[in-house]
Amino acid sequence: MIQLRNMPRVFAGARPGALPLPADKKLQAFTPASVLDRYGDMAAGVRAVSTGDNVITMFDSIGEDYWSGGGITAKKVSAQLRAIGDRDVEVHINSYGGDMFEGIAIYNVLREHPQNITVKIMGMAASAASVIAMAGDRLEIGAASFLMIHNCWVVAVGNRHDMAETAAWLAPFDQAMVDVYAARSGQDAAAIANWMDAETFMSGSIAVERGFAEALLPADQLAVDEDAKAQDKSVNDLRAMELALVASGQTRSQARARIKNLKGTPGAATEEPTTPGAGDPKLAEALTGLLATVTR
Incomplete structure (x- = not known):
């Protein structure tokens, strides 16, 4: 099974040298x-x-x-x-x-x-x-x-x-x-x-x-x-965890749901952050435990 989603079309009228986009499959590529x-x-x-x-x-x-x-x-x-x-x-x-x-x-x-x-x-x-x-x-x-x-x-x-x-x-x-x-x-x-x-x-x-x-x-x-740096790093942790779960065989929606569910674990922050999961002071600890179960 390959992670799939709708991909953008190839844009008409591009200068010579435009790069190809998938035509027969809709595949999402990740950053490691x-x-x-x-x-x-x-x-x-x-x-x-x-x-x-x-x-x-x-x-x-x-x-x-x-x-x-x-x-x-x-x-x-x-x-x-x-x-x-x-x-x-x-x-x-x-x-x-x-x-x-x-x-x-x-x-x-x-x-x-x-x-x-x-x-x-x-x-x-x-x-x-x-x-x-x-x-x-x-x-x-x-x-x-x-x-x-x-x-x-x-x-x-x-x-x-x-x-x-x-x-x-x-x-x-x-x-x-x-x-x-x-x-x-x-x-x-x-x-x-x-x-x-x-x-x-x-x-x-x-x-x-x-x-x-x-x-x-x-x-x-x-x-x-510095504010952008803290936000970048916080959201990056969530992206990395999602990727680890996808690599373990879960779909993206399953991975996201599992990470969001951690917000309900004992000790997790109760206030809803601006972005899903970003800014939770206790979430990183919960994610570390989840990562350990994924990488065993």
């Missing part, structure tokens, strides 16, 4: 829990010091996010581009990723914009967010920021034939990402594929050295919002 952890440690709360009316900020999960109540979607980005109009655009990114296929759809939407797009990586552009970053005509990255590339990552269960079918189905999407990364960086496709296999994090200087970015962002353009 290891990346969520590194985002929480290294990039949570990093924001731009100032913004303008031609800036699109992506400081959230890619795809609709149950836990934050937000998420960056192709539909939202399309609406923002329409509001900006026929002008140059800046895209500010600090995201661990999320749904790879939603990221591809956003990449295609940005590729349709007729004017120049400058992408600025504020803290991290990992997984699906790194695909979005490649849509920029110019890419700038903080010296202490990171670009992470990897193969499309999904959760699937079944026998060896099911696994072989899933692997074969994913291969063209990984190859498409190799082509996009290679076209921007000028690096050999085989080297790109090896970096994706290894789940590679590139610091700002390495991203520039390897051709993924044109320049480093000045440090005075970045700041850490």
Whole structure:
């Protein structure tokens, strides 16, 4: 069984080089829990010091996010581009990723914009967010920021034939990402594929050295919002727990229901937080116990 949901369509009229989206299947791709952890440690709360009316900020999960109540979607980005109009655009990114296929759809939407797009990586552009970053005509990255590339990552269960079918189905999407990364960086496709296999994090200087970015962002353009950092890390814990439960064979709805049920355990906070589960001071302890039962 593969985790499925409705996927966005391939957007008509995209410039040459638009990435493919699933046509015959509707598959959701995830960001590994290891990346969520590194985002929480290294990039949570990093924001731009100032913004303008031609800036699109992506400081959230890619795809609709149950836990934050937000998420960056192709539909939202399309609406923002329409509001900006026929002008140059800046895209500010600090995201661990999320749904790879939603990221591809956003990449295609940005590729349709007729004017120049400058992408600025504020803290991290990992997984699906790194695909979005490649849509920029110019890419700038903080010296202490990171670009992470990897193969499309999904959760699937079944026998060896099911696994072989899933692997074969994913291969063209990984190859498409190799082509996009290679076209921007000028690096050999085989080297790109090896970096994706290894789940590679590139610091700002390495991203520039390897051709993924044109320049480093000045440090005075970045700041850490402590409130946003605390919120990012709190919601990230819930995303990681959901992913662990899905990997154990539960559906996303089952995983979410189980986590929400923990709010009713002795000692859990009684006030309803702004986002489901976020801000519960005792919830982390309950989640730790749940994780122990999942990973035995």
